[in-house]
Amino acid sequence: MAASSEAWQASGPGAAGGLAARLSPVLETLIAIAPERRPSDRLPAAVHAALVASGLWKLWVPQVHGGLEQDLPASLALFERAAAVDGSLGFALAIGTGGGLFAAWLPEATARDIFTPEAALIAGSGAPTGTARPLEDEPQGGLVVTGEWRYASLIHSATWVTASVRVADSDAVVAVAVPAGEVEILQRWQADALAGTDSQDLRMSDVRVPSARVFDLTSPPRLAGALYRFDFMALASAAFASVAVGIARGAVEAVRDRLAVQGPVDGEVATRLARATASQRAAWRALQASVGEAWALLAGRPNLPPASVLDVRLAAVEATRQAVAAVDELAAIAGMRLLARHDPFSQAWRDVHGVAQHALITVARQRELGLGLLEGGAD
Known part of the structure; x- marks a missing residue:
């Protein structure tokens, strides 16, 4: 079941x-700023505003904390x-x-403090490249x-930072939430791809984190919404x-629009445009169908069965x-x-x-998923 046009055009839970x-004025603001006038490493300030x-930054924040709690297909x-x-x-919106x-994993009071401000935005990293030791002089722990x-990503716009850490003398990996002002931003982001995502590095040095701001995403969420299950x-x-x-759709449309005013198009160019269009559309339909089916299946269940996750x-x-294949198909004729x-x-x-280099969706991930299929993880 694909995300319906009604879900996109109308509203989801909590949406006004x-x-x-909601997206239209954001796009208008961005388009009004010529690419050469945009910052080299982040979204323009007017776009963030x-x-x-x-x-939209609160698309997945729970309704109880003033967010939209929008369903996944429409998102x-x-x-x-x-x-x-x-x-x-x-990419900035997704991350x-x-x-x-x-x-949904934080204590209610902590979540309220972090997410109810209008400009609330989280930056951080899920890679457990930090370490943590117990906060021994705090009665409540931490x-x-x-x-x-x-x-x-988005570190200069963030109000809070989350990061995964390995706890000393244990096998535990947990996440911590820290005010953005308590971290050091390392200005290392110089990229030609996704340049506007402000994906700088960050550093923490003996930052104290109370137990109310330590959470574990492998544990059940405190809130029962489908988005969090x-x-x-x-x-x-x-x-x-x-x-x-x-991105592939934007690339295909850019080439198609250029060819439409260019004049006669030879057979190879037309063939490549057809292949690229078919690949992009097939990718989107298959993704929508898979997510839509899983979303529908989740209703009435505590979580997704392993076969649906896979x-x-x-x-x-x-x-x-x-x-990627769709865009590469057209790159051969881009000159x-x-x-x-x-x-x-x-x-x-x-x-x-x-x-495509993100660890969750790189082609190399197919090996792990293929092993899951061999273990009977999907129908």
Whole structure:
């Protein structure tokens, strides 16, 4: 079951208006700023302000904390639409809204403090490259955190930072939430793909984190909404895959529009356009179908069965592969345009390859998923 157009145009739980209506002024703001006038490493400040005003940064924040708690199928349509216009915007939305999920694992008072401010936004990293030791002089417990983390997207706009850490003298890996002002930003992000995501590195040195801001995403969420019961890895994989497919759609449309005014087109060019269009559309339909079926199946269940989790993750990896293939199909006829920094197709080509390197949806992930199939993890 694909995400319906009604879910996209109208509204989901807690939404005051349709997602399309919320996204429209954000896109208008971005398009009004010429690519060469945009910051080299982050979204323009006006675009971030438009996202705050739209409420879209709170797409996955629970309703009880003032968020939209939007269903997953309609959320993917939002990411796909944004990415078709600008890859960095689509990726930023997917990863920025993802932080809202953490509210479902935090104590109510902590989640309220973090997520109710209008400009609330989480940056951080799920890679456990930091270490933590017990906070021994605090009666309520907690951790002292030290480490460095790579690729903390949106870090300059974030109000809070989350990071995964390994707890000393144990096998435990947990996440911590820290005010953005308590971390050091390491200005290392110089990229040609997804350049506007502000994916800088960050450092913490003996940062004290009370127990109320320590959480474990492998434990059951405190809130029972379907969004928080959906398998986290499957959800994140689908979100990033929707960005890849959206970037591919933007690339296909850019080439098609250029060819439409260019004059006669030879057979090879037309064939490549047809192949790219078919690959992109097939990728999107398959991803929508897999996620839609899983979302419907989750109703009335505490969580997704392993076969459904595997199906969504397989669909996400394959959709990403097809999205890259669609853009590469057209890259062969792009000529010197492929080298132009601000050309829409050139940017899409770089961005789709950038998204495809995310660990959850890289082609290398197929080995793990294939082993899951051999173990009987899918129908």
